[in-house]
Amino acid sequence: MTASAPLPFVRLRPEAPLGLRAAACLALRAPVVGCAGCVSACAGGKLTLGVGGPALAEGCDGCGRCAAACPTGALRTPGFAVTPAPQAAAIELECWRVPAKASPRDSLRLPCLGGLSAARLLEICADAGKRPVRLLDRGFCTDCPNGGVADSHPAAAALSEAKRLLTAVGIPEALHPRLHAAPLPAAQRMAEPQGYAVEQRVDRRAFLGALSARTLAAADHVRPLGLAEADTTPAALRERALPEERTRLLAALRRLAPDAPLPAALFPSLRVGSACTDHRICVAACPTGALFSYERGEEGGIAFLAAACVACGACARLCPEEALTLAAAGNNLRPEQAQVITRFSRRHCPECGSEFTGEEDTCPACRRNHQFAQSAFGALFGNRSL
Amino acid sequence: MAKWGMVIDLEKCTGCQACSTACAMENNTLPGESWQDVLYYKEGKYPNVNIKWFPRPCMHCENPSCMHVCPTKATYKDENGFVLIDWNKCIGCKYCMIACPYGVRFYTDEKPLIEPDMKKVYPGQDGQQYSPPYQNPNSDWTKGVGIQPKGVVSKCTFCYHKVSKAPAGVADLDEDNPALKEYVPACVRTCAPKARYFGDLDNPDSTVNRLIADKRGVRLLEHTGNKPQVYYLGDHGVVPAFTRPDKS
Numbered sequence: 001m002t003a004s005a006p007l008p009f010v011r012l013r014p015e016a017p018l019g020l021r022a023a024a025c026l027a028l029r030a031p032v033v034g035c036a037g038c039v040s041a042c043a044g045g046k047l048t049l050g051v052g053g054p055a056l057a058e059g060c061d062g063c064g065r066c067a068a069a070c071p072t073g074a075l076r077t078p079g080f081a082v083t084p085a086p087q088a089a090a091i092e093l094e095c096w097r098v099p100a101k102a103s104p105r106d107s108l109r110l111p112c113l114g115g116l117s118a119a120r121l122l123e124i125c126a127d128a129g130k131r132p133v134r135l136l137d138r139g140f141c142t143d144c145p146n147g148g149v150a151d152s153h154p155a156a157a158a159l160s161e162a163k164r165l166l167t168a169v170g171i172p173e174a175l176h177p178r179l180h181a182a183p184l185p186a187a188q189r190m191a192e193p194q195g196y197a198v199e200q201r202v203d204r205r206a207f208l209g210a211l212s213a214r215t216l217a218a219a220d221h222v223r224p225l226g227l228a229e230a231d232t233t234p235a236a237l238r239e240r241a242l243p244e245e246r247t248r249l250l251a252a253l254r255r256l257a258p259d260a261p262l263p264a265a266l267f268p269s270l271r272v273g274s275a276c277t278d279h280r281i282c283v284a285a286c287p288t289g290a291l292f293s294y295e296r297g298e299e300g301g302i303a304f305l306a307a308a309c310v311a312c313g314a315c316a317r318l319c320p321e322e323a324l325t326l327a328a329a330g331n332n333l334r335p336e337q338a339q340v341i342t343r344f345s346r347r348h349c350p351e352c353g354s355e356f357t358g359e360e361d362t363c364p365a366c367r368r369n370h371q372f373a374q375s376a377f378g379a380l381f382g383n384r385s386l
Numbered sequence: 387m388a389k390w391g392m393v394i395d396l397e398k399c400t401g402c403q404a405c406s407t408a409c410a411m412e413n414n415t416l417p418g419e420s421w422q423d424v425l426y427y428k429e430g431k432y433p434n435v436n437i438k439w440f441p442r443p444c445m446h447c448e449n450p451s452c453m454h455v456c457p458t459k460a461t462y463k464d465e466n467g468f469v470l471i472d473w474n475k476c477i478g479c480k481y482c483m484i485a486c487p488y489g490v491r492f493y494t495d496e497k498p499l500i501e502p503d504m505k506k507v508y509p510g511q512d513g514q515q516y517s518p519p520y521q522n523p524n525s526d527w528t529k530g531v532g533i534q535p536k537g538v539v540s541k542c543t544f545c546y547h548k549v550s551k552a553p554a555g556v557a558d559l560d561e562d563n564p565a566l567k568e569y570v571p572a573c574v575r576t577c578a579p580k581a582r583y584f585g586d587l588d589n590p591d592s593t594v595n596r597l598i599a600d601k602r603g604v605r606l607l608e609h610t611g612n613k614p615q616v617y618y619l620g621d622h623g624v625v626p627a628f629t630r631p632d633k634s
Contacts, residue, residue: 029477030457051459284479285457318457320484353499368489373425373440376606380396380618 064115114154445614
């Protein structure tokens with residue numbers, strides 16, 4: 001598996017700042033799983049799920065909530081790759097709808113605070129070091145034209161997830177990111193954000209900041225997780241996408257607490273029952289490459305890398321023998337090392353010569369051919385002896 | 387709109403494998419990928435042995451189990467009765483190969499059983515699994531027509547590239563009709579003893595319907611509920627068992 005070559009994002013609409021990477025989209029790869037995280041995250045109701053995957057109506061302004069909700073990193077909006085200014089005393093995150101004049105100096109301006117995922121928040125915390133991280137709550141998110149949230153802040157869910165993880169690795173509460181109420185009159189809210197041209201205007205500081213951000217992003221881009229060479233073949237829908245979001249989350253946690261063991265709650269566990277007959281449909285269905293085939297001489301089977309698993313459930317759902325049980329959390333068996341979970345010895349079929357698993361004399365395909373031809377004769381000619 | 391179907395008369399079938407050869411040439415299939423095959427097997431013990439054979443294309447079922455299990459909906463039922471694979475969507479999980487009760491789906495990415503490996507002799511270009519010097523010019527990956535890319539399952543298309551061009555409303559595609567012979571599937575057109583018939587099962591006047599009614603055509607493995615669109619006729623079709631003269 002080549003983890004270094006990122007797959008291309010394609011804009012869902014030419015004018016909208018939202019890109020889709022079809023190869024990673026669960027709704028396209030495995031519709032049976034019924035993933036619709038992006039659709040329910042879209043506050044404006046612009047995103048719908050059709051036969052061809054996510055479809056976007058007119059009027060998306062790139063708040064990034066769908067991208068934050070996507071478990072496999074199949075969606076992306078620009079504007080979130082910002083790095084804190086080195087001289088800032090506190091890291092303050094600000095929405096693009098707040099006029100630039102009203103926001104504090106050196107604040108990190110983002111399209112929408114709701115577009116921050118837990119991974120992105122943890123990255124900002126890791127960049128901040130010992131400085132406090134504050135999300136400025138201007139008090140007008142409730143009726144935001146972008147789709148408000150009635151009773152809480154749009155970033156609340158990601159914030160509580162980030163806090164939970166930070167607590168789990170033993171970061172003191174004082175260093176957790178928090179919402180900071182700094183109300184502004186609703187009249188000050190801009191109906192339209194100024195957009196990329198203005199927000200990402202290049203002054204000297206922004207230029208250098210952007211350069212350093214790009215260097216960081218290049219260095220950080222989907223860190224390979226030590227995956228073994230898996231059998232993948234190049235075609236849009238067959239390529240595995242390492243869950244970038246997840247990789248970044250783990251990397252940020254490691255930066256924040258290099259010595260603490262990563263919380264077991266982050267890693268799904270997968271158990272294989274005795275019903276497994278080595279069809280390996282789970283391997284083909286896995287969107288992230290967390291499940292992969294290995295061959296070791298006469299032996300072969302599947303291995304599982306919990307760190308790459310997003311617990312989408314495609315493997316368990318598609319297994320024809322119902323042999324797999326997936327638990328969303330609770331794997332503490334060295335999650336960053338692949339575990340061999342099945343081991344089968346493979347033999348060659350004496351009739352057709354192909355490799356197969358099982359105790360029978362011939363391979364399943366030959367057995368089926370034989371049974372089929374015999375039963376067909378039974379149907380056509382009865383049990384007449386000739 | 388038609389519902390294309392095939393009738394195979396086992397009384398006429400001689401097991402000559404001309405259909406399998408024609409299919410392989412028409413569709414550029416790799417060795418081991420027998421979209422159309424004649425299954426041979428023997429029954430009994432020497433000296434009372436029967437050699438039996440059974441021609442087997444894809445049944446293009448009305449209710450295909452391969453389609454229902456496909457996780458990416460790559461296999462689909464066309465409005466004219468074809469069961470086709472969209473190679474752009476197929477992820478090669480081979481669930482359909484497990485689900486198909488007739489065993490007519492193929493995956494040829496493994497090391498082949500016949501040397502030399504055609505995939506190495508004619509290395510694939512334009513994403514194809516292999517590129518032989520002669521290729522059928524028809525190729526449509528959304529219909530599973532042509533030479534497949536790597537990592538997908540392939541199957542008989544009922545020669546979609548020919549049949550879909552037939553004039554609308556034709557009851558039968560008869561290889562003896564000069565106006566229609568170009569639209570006849572390769573296996574039907576080549577069948578020397580004329581054991582195969584191809585026509586519209588929705589058209590009450592078609593030869594296939596008449597044969598099914600007159601000769602009591604049967605569909606195979608009816609208990610699976612797949613309802614094939616390939617019917618079989620006949621009562622003989624086997625080599626008579628050898629009987630020792632002194633015992634008769």
